[in-house]
Structure formats: structure tokens, C-alpha cells
Amino acid sequence: MKRRDGGGVRGGSGPAPLPTPRAPAEAAGSARHRQQCAGTSGEDRHRPVGRRPHRPHLPGRTICAAKQDLEDTARAINTRLGGAGHAHTVVAGAAVTQASTAIPSIALYTSILHRVLGDGWQGTVDQAADLWGRLTGDAGPGPDDEDRIRLDGWEMKPDVQAAVRAAWDRVDAETIASGADTGWFRDEVGRLYGWDVPGVDYGVAAETTVPWPADVRPTTFTSAATARVNAASGGAA
Structure with missing residues (x-):
């Protein structure tokens, strides 16, 4: 998702709730997708993304529900942006x-x-x-x-x-x-x-039980990028 003014999507005190009820275009899209998902064959259920021969073997209703939610969310975001960007x-x-x-x-x-x-x-x-x-x-x-x-x-x-x-x-x-x-x-x-990385001898025994260093805590591992973000926001490094 990008803004037309080149910036990122900015938030205030928190994200506003997504619009409800749905806009007409969004509702029409949802109804169309539900109709496609309700088909009896695998290809009917997956018509939006093409007719590949393996489609009838997929768990269509689960995948269709996930796709429908994704596309409904994109439409809702576009309504919320009001022309300031597009998803x-x-x-x-x-x-x-x-x-x-x-x-x-x-x-x-x-x-x-x-x-x-x-x-x-x-x-x-x-x-x-x-x-x-x-x-x-x-x-x-x-x-x-x-x-x-x-x-x-x-x-x-x-x-x-x-x-x-x-x-x-x-x-x-x-x-x-x-x-x-x-x-x-x-x-x-x-x-x-x-696997199959050139130069690696997979027949060599490797120790899989390695004790964690007693004097090192996991929380001390912080990437340079995370450290800069924490410093800028006043958080702990």
C-alpha cells in the first residue's frame, strides 16, 4: 500500500475503525466473491486467480474465505483512505x-x-x-x-x-x-x-545440544537497526 503523496500511512492516537456498513463497491465485490466461492468445482471456486489444473485438489472454501477477507480489507482500507492512497x-x-x-x-x-x-x-x-x-x-x-x-x-x-x-x-x-x-x-x-549445499559434508557428526552461555541473556541481542529505533523513541536498547 502506498500514499499518492509518497509518504507512508500515518496514524494518530490509533487506527480508526474500518468503515461499516460496507461501501457499495466493496459490498458488490464481496457478493461476487462469495458467489465464486460457492461454485461446485475447484475451478469455479478459484476463478478469480486463474484455472490451473491443480485447483480441484485445493481446500477451496478455506482458501476462498481467506482471499475474500483480504480483498474486503483492501476495499475497506481504500474507503478509509478516501483517495489519499490505495491498497x-x-x-x-x-x-x-x-x-x-x-x-x-x-x-x-x-x-x-x-x-x-x-x-x-x-x-x-x-x-x-x-x-x-x-x-x-x-x-x-x-x-x-x-x-x-x-x-x-x-x-x-x-x-x-x-x-x-x-x-x-x-x-x-x-x-x-x-x-x-x-x-x-x-x-x-x-x-x-x-540441504545439498555445495562444500558441506552432511556425513560429519554435529553436536545438536549446545548449552546457552551462562553470562549472556537473550535480551542483550539487539540489531543495530532496532537499537537506532529504540534510541530515537526513547526506549531501551
Whole structure:
């Protein structure tokens, strides 16, 4: 969220309550999202963010409720700002993260997607840079018709999704190695948890029970940035 005058969102004695009842535009958006979430198929429930083949396997109502709350909050914030700034929701592309790997079937979908895209894959750093460019006005396009910033254009191109869908429908235990980039996915997950780091001998015994130094208290560990903030506010360093 950014202010049009370039500054951050400032608060007084405390944040004012979010507006209620909802503004007409916000209420219309909520009703539309509730209708989409009420669909019977996984793709119907997730229509706002595209039709990826793994959607029917997701816990749709839980995810939809979370998305609905996020978008309702963005609309409420915009009403509260009254034109002094704007809040957007962001639709990111596929990514290998600790959270995403817990989503049913995402490992297969992401592995197939990477096989299809190759060098066209955009990781989390690429997507963060894209978002920064959108927020600063150095890159486009702007928000979609639902006021979402879409970072998944590279993933949701019709030809890409058609290729992913075709691979998804034919892949099985015997063809998964050729149809999905499972080796790449395994390496990415390993990187998240510090495995397969070049130069590290994982066979060497490591002591896992290390006593905390008796003369050091956890509260004495303060970053330089935190120390400056505390000093400026008169708090303890």
C-alpha cells in the first residue's frame, strides 16, 4: 500500500475503525466473491486467480474465505483512505516455498510448470522485483479489472497452461521423470532447508545440544537497526 503523496500511512492516537456498513463497491465485490466461492468445482471456486489444473485438489472454501477477507480489507482500507492512497491485493505466480509445498498437488503442478517454462520460470526474487516495478510505476501493466496486481502473467499464458494441462493429464508414475521437472523441485525444496549445499559434508557428526552461555541473556541481542529505533523513541536498547 502506498500514499499518492509518497509518504507512508500515518496514524494518530490509533487506527480508526474500518468503515461499516460496507461501501457499495466493496459490498458488490464481496457478493461476487462469495458467489465464486460457492461454485461446485475447484475451478469455479478459484476463478478469480486463474484455472490451473491443480485447483480441484485445493481446500477451496478455506482458501476462498481467506482471499475474500483480504480483498474486503483492501476495499475497506481504500474507503478509509478516501483517495489519499490505495491498497491492492497481489496475485503472485507459482513458487517453491515452505508454505506452497504443503498445498496438495502443488509439487506436481510446479514441477510440470518448470518443465514447460524452462528459463521462462520466474522465482520469488523475480516476482518481488516485478512487484516493486509495478508499485514505483517503472513497469506495467497496471491492476486488472478486479484491482489486483497480477504477477502471474508468465505462468497464466494460454499456451503455457495448455502445455501444463496436457502434461498433467498424461503424467503417471512411469512418465513423471520426463513430464515433470522433479529433480529441480527436489533441489529447490532442499535449498529451503539448507540441504545439498555445495562444500558441506552432511556425513560429519554435529553436536545438536549446545548449552546457552551462562553470562549472556537473550535480551542483550539487539540489531543495530532496532537499537537506532529504540534510541530515537526513547526506549531501551
